[in-house]
Amino acid sequence: MKKLFLLFSIILLSGVNYLYSQSSDYRKNVSSAAEKIEQKVIDWRRDIHQHPELGNREVRTANLVAEHLRSLGMEVKTNVGITGVVGILKGGKPGPVVALRADMDGLPVVERTPVPFASKETTTYNGVETGVMHACGHDSHVAILMGVAEILAGMKKDLKGTVKFIFQPAEEGVPKGEEGGAELMVKEGVLKSPDVDVIFGLHINSKAEAGTISYRPGGMFAGVADLKITVNGKSSHGAEPWSSVDPVVTSAQIVNNLQTILSRNINVTENAAVVTIGAIHGGNRSNIIPEKVEMLGTVRTLSESDEKLIFERINMIVSKTAEANGATAVVELPYSSHYPVTFNNVDLTAKMLPTLQNSAGKDHVFLVPAETGAEDFSFFANEVPGLYFYIGGSPRGKNPDESAPHHTPDFYLDESGFITGVKALSSLVLDYMKVK
Numbered sequence: 001m002k003k004l005f006l007l008f009s010i011i012l013l014s015g016v017n018y019l020y021s022q023s024s025d026y027r028k029n030v031s032s033a034a035e036k037i038e039q040k041v042i043d044w045r046r047d048i049h050q051h052p053e054l055g056n057r058e059v060r061t062a063n064l065v066a067e068h069l070r071s072l073g074m075e076v077k078t079n080v081g082i083t084g085v086v087g088i089l090k091g092g093k094p095g096p097v098v099a100l101r102a103d104m105d106g107l108p109v110v111e112r113t114p115v116p117f118a119s120k121e122t123t124t125y126n127g128v129e130t131g132v133m134h135a136c137g138h139d140s141h142v143a144i145l146m147g148v149a150e151i152l153a154g155m156k157k158d159l160k161g162t163v164k165f166i167f168q169p170a171e172e173g174v175p176k177g178e179e180g181g182a183e184l185m186v187k188e189g190v191l192k193s194p195d196v197d198v199i200f201g202l203h204i205n206s207k208a209e210a211g212t213i214s215y216r217p218g219g220m221f222a223g224v225a226d227l228k229i230t231v232n233g234k235s236s237h238g239a240e241p242w243s244s245v246d247p248v249v250t251s252a253q254i255v256n257n258l259q260t261i262l263s264r265n266i267n268v269t270e271n272a273a274v275v276t277i278g279a280i281h282g283g284n285r286s287n288i289i290p291e292k293v294e295m296l297g298t299v300r301t302l303s304e305s306d307e308k309l310i311f312e313r314i315n316m317i318v319s320k321t322a323e324a325n326g327a328t329a330v331v332e333l334p335y336s337s338h339y340p341v342t343f344n345n346v347d348l349t350a351k352m353l354p355t356l357q358n359s360a361g362k363d364h365v366f367l368v369p370a371e372t373g374a375e376d377f378s379f380f381a382n383e384v385p386g387l388y389f390y391i392g393g394s395p396r397g398k399n400p401d402e403s404a405p406h407h408t409p410d411f412y413l414d415e416s417g418f419i420t421g422v423k424a425l426s427s428l429v430l431d432y433m434k435v436k
Contacts, residue, residue, distance in 0.1 A: 026155075026158075026430055027358060027427065029155070030151065030423055030426045030427055030430070031423060033151045033154065033426075034147070034151065034419050034422040034423045034426065035419065037147045037150055037151065037422065038147075038418065038419045038422070040147060040150075041143045041144060041146070041147040041418050041419070041422060042143070042415045042418065044064075044142070044143035044146055044147075045139050045140050045142075045143035045415065045418065046117040047064070047117075048061055048064070048134065048139040048142055048143060049115075049117055049118075049119065049134045049139040050117045050118070050119055050120075051119070051121065052105075052106030052107075052119050052121055052132045052133055052134045052139070053104075053105065053106055053121075053132065054105055054106060054107075054108065054123060054125065054132060054172075055105040055169055055170030055171070055172055055173060055174045055180055055181070056082045056083060056105075056169055056170050056174050056178060056180045057083065057105075058083045058104040058105055058169045058170075059083060061083075061104045061142060061167075062078060062083045062084070062085050062104065062167065062169070065085045065087075065104075065142065065146065065167045066078050066085045066087075068146050068149070068150075069085065069087035069149060069165065072087075072089075072149060072150060072153035073153065073156075074087040074088055074089050074149070074153065074165075075087070075088040075090075076088075080185055080188060080190055081168065081169060081170070081180060081181070081182075081184040081185035081188055081190065082169055082170070082179075082180055082184065083104075083169040083170075084104075084166070084167060084168050084169050084185055084190070085165075085167040086164060086165065086166055086167070086190060087149060087164070087165040087167075088162065088163075088164055088165075088194070089149070089152060089153055089156060089159070089162065089163040089164075089165070090156075090159075090162050091156060091157075091158070091159025091160060091161050091162060091163070091433075092156060092157035092158060092159060093158070093159065093160040093161070094160070094161070095159070095160035095161025095162070095433045096161045096162075096197040096198065096432065096433060097161060097162045097163075097164060097194045097195060097196050097197050098161060098162070098163050098164070098196070098197065098198055098199075098200070098428075098429050098432055098433065099163075099164040099165075099166055099191065099196040099198070099199040099200070099380070099384075100145055100148060100163065100164070100165055100166065100199070100200055100201065100425055100429065101145075101166040101167075101168055101182075101199060101200075101201040101377060101380060102138070102141040102142045102144065102145035102165075102166070102167055102168065102201070103138045103141055103142075103167075103168045103169075103171035103172075104138055104141075104142050104167055104168060104169055104171075105138055105169055105170055105171055105172050106119075106132050106133055106134045106135070106136075106138065106139075106172075107132070107133055107134070107135045107136060107172055107407060108123070108125040108126075108128075108130040108131070108132060109130070109131060109132070109133040109135040109407065109408070109409055109411075110130060110131030110133065110409055111131060111133040111135070111409055112409040112410060113409075113410060113411070113412050115412075119131065119132060119133045119134070121133075126175070133409070133411070135406065135407050135408060135409070135411040136172070136406045136407055136411070137203065137204040137205075137206070137393060137406065137411075137413060138171065140204050140393070140413060140415075140418055140421075141202065141203070141204065141421075142167060143418065144202070144418055144421040144422050144425065145165060145167065145425065147418075147422045148165075148422055148425045148426050148429075149165050151422070151426050152426060152429060155430075159429075159430075159433065160433040160434065161433045162194055163429055164194070164196055166185070166190060166199075166380075168181065168182055168185060168376075169181065170184075171375070171376050171377075173336070173337045174336075174337075175336075176335070176336040177336075181376045181379070182376040182377060182378070182379035182380055183339075183376065183379045185379075186379050186380065186383060191380065191383050191384060196383075196384050197384065197385075198348060198384055198385050198386070198387075198432060199377075199380045199381065199384055199385075199386045199387075200352075200386070200387050200388075200425060200428045200429070201377050201380075201386070201387075201388045201389075202388065202389055202390070202391055202421050202424065202425065203375065203388070203389075203390055203391075204390070204391050204392075204393040204413060204417065204418075204421070205390040205391065205392055205393055205394075206393045206394055206400075206403045206404060206405065206406060206411060206412065206413060207394060207400045207401070207403055207405070208390055208391075208392035208393065208394055208400055209392045209394050209395075209396055209398075209400055210392045210393055210394060210395065210396050210414040210416050210417030210420070211360060211361075211364055211392055211396065211416070211417060211420055212360060212364045212365070212366065212390075212391070212392035212417075212420070213356050213359065213360045213364065213365045213366070213389055213390065213391055213392070213420065213424060214365070214366045214367070214368040214389065214390040214392075215344070215349065215353070215356060215365070215366075215367065215368070215387075215389040215390070216344060216349075216367060216368055216369070216370060217344050217345075217346045217349040217350065218343060218344060218346055218370075219302045219303070219341045219342070219343050219344075219370050220342050220343070220344050220370055220371065220388060221341070221342035221370070221371050221372075221373050221374050221375045221378070221388075222272075222273075222274070222300040222301055222302050222341060222342075222370070222371065222372045222373065222374050223300070223301050223302070223304075223307055223338075223339055223340045223341040223374065223378070224298060224299065224300050224337070224338070224339045224374035225298070225299045225307070225311075225333060225334035225335075225337070225338045225339075226296065226297070226298055226299075226334060226335045226336055226337050226338075227277075227295075227296065227297040227298060227299055227314070227331070227332070227333045227334070227335055228294065228295070228296055228297075228331075228332040228333075228335040229251075229254065229277075229294070229295040229297070229318055229329060229330070229331055229332075230292065230293075230294050230295075230329065230330045230332075231247040231250050231251050231254065231282075231292065231293045231294075231295075231322055231327055231328075231329045232247065232291065232292050232327060232328045232329065232330075233245035233246055233247035233250060233289075233290075233291060233292070233293075233325075233326075233327040234291065235288065235289055235290055235291040236289045237287065237288065237289070238285075238286065238287035238288055238289055239287065241289060244289040245325065245326045245327050246289050246325070246327075247282060247289075247290060247291065247292055247293040247327055248282055248283065248289065248290065248293055249325065250293075250321065250322055250325040250327045250329075251280060251282065251293040251295060253321050253325070254295075254317065254318055254321045254322070254329070255277050255280075255295070257317045257321050258275050258277070258314060258317055258318075259275065260317075261273075261275055261310055261313045261314070261317070262274070262275060265309060265310075265313055266306060266309070266310070270303075271301070271302040271303050271306055271370075272300075272302060272370065272372055273299075273300060273301045273302070273306055273310060273372075274298070274299065274300035274301075274372050275297065275298075275299055275310065275314065276297050276298050276300075277295050277296070277297040278296055278297055278298065279295065279296040279297075280293065280294075280295050281293065281294045281295075282294065296335070299311070299314070299333070300372040300373075300374065301341070302341055302370055302372075303341065304341070311333055314331060314333060315331050315333070318331050319331070339374045339375070339376045339378050339379070340378040340379065340382055341378060342374070342375045342377055342378040342381060342388055343378065343381055343382075343386070344381070344386065344387050344388060344389075345381070345385035345386060345387065347385075348385045348386070348387050349387055351432075351435065352387055352428055352431065352432065353365075354431075355424070355427050355428050355431045355432075356389065356424060356428075358427065359420065359423040359424040359427050360391075360420050360423075360424065368390070375388065387428070389424070391417055391418075391420045391421045391424065392414075392417050392420070393413040393414055393417045394414060394417075395414040396414065396416070
């Protein structure tokens with residue numbers, strides 16, 4: 001009996017050692033391949049950065065991606081969710097279907113970074129002439145996933161399953177009246193045929209040091225809905241305000257009253273929330289009280305129950321404040337877009353945390369608080385278990401707080417951080433296929 005137990009122990013130990021050596025070998029292979037492809041990834045990113053395109057208009061970017069995926073021998077679908085591209089890599093062995101996602105769109109921002117590949121593109125957005133810039137890092141996401149596709153295609157015969165590469169348009173939203181983004185891709189069946197088991201994605205962060213990874217199980221990014229409020233009153237000469245029903249004063253009271261939702265209705269010890277009015281338009285002269293004022297805003301929440309409460313309170317506060325002033329008001333909420341909370345599957349996050357730690361080094365992987373920013377990766381993660389994480393993009397040794405924020409003209413990324421994303425996404429696929 002003792003001999004049998006000893007024999008079993010030896011077999012078990014040798015098996016563990018064999019698996020460990022296999023794991024160690026392919027991690028070395030991924031690391032080596034990532035280093036070899038790093039300059040390609042940087043070059044792709046610079047090209048895409050120099051030619052940014054807004055949501056649902058990413059034609060050049062989509063063509064670049066599709067051509068690359070075809071060159072790797074993949075089955076490629078284009079015009080998914082308008083301009084999206086999907087590549088399917090079938091491994092040499094049976095196993096799960098793992099999806100990887102990168103977003104492709106830029107923003108209506110005039111770039112002023114000093115880099116030689118800065119964007120000079122211009123367009124008309126909401127009736128206004130503006131520049132176009134990759135001011136959020138989506139250019140790096142596309143380049144990183146193109147690199148991952150090349151690495152995994154080179155390991156095709158050893159893959160235990162299928163990889164679906166999803167290059168998504170319009171993460172930043174689309175003009176009112178259009179559909180787009182992850183929501184439309186899901187509606188069109190991007191997670192079907194073959195059916196996706198799990199999805200991974202990343203976002204570069206200009207406020208975190210290059211070479212780092214940060215994550216959070218559960219709700220990582222807030223759900224978001226945009227908001228339009230129209231206040232209707234009665235016009236009058238500015239010298240005779242008593243003859244008016246002043247929509248400007250009414251709007252000012254509405255803005256102030258909306259802030260009581262957060263200070264008096266939301267339990268701030270449980271979740272953060274935001275109600276912001278970002279634009280107010282009304283009137284065109286100093287001495288004319290207008291008939292109408294329009295306001296645009298955003299609502300951010302980290303739970304469905306908080307969102308329901310805030311929506312109800314906004315409608316009540318707006319209507320009752322307007323009524324108290326003799327005016328009327330219309331609330332459109334959501335106005336043109338609505339993203340759910342980006343939720344990282346807790347079990348999946350725990351299972352894949354060692355992969356993230358092996359990709360960046362355990363001392364460079366950090367648990368972070370939830371954020372009130374939003375991500376439409378949430379639509380994918382609502383359908384299948386998902387894990388979404390940050391990679392750092394701030395220059396090493398620099399105080400990340402001094403880096404320009406996302407969505408601003410001075411947004412800048414340290415390109416040495418891209419290789420961390422390439423290693424992490426490649427390893428997540430391989431490790432998930434191994435443990436599934």
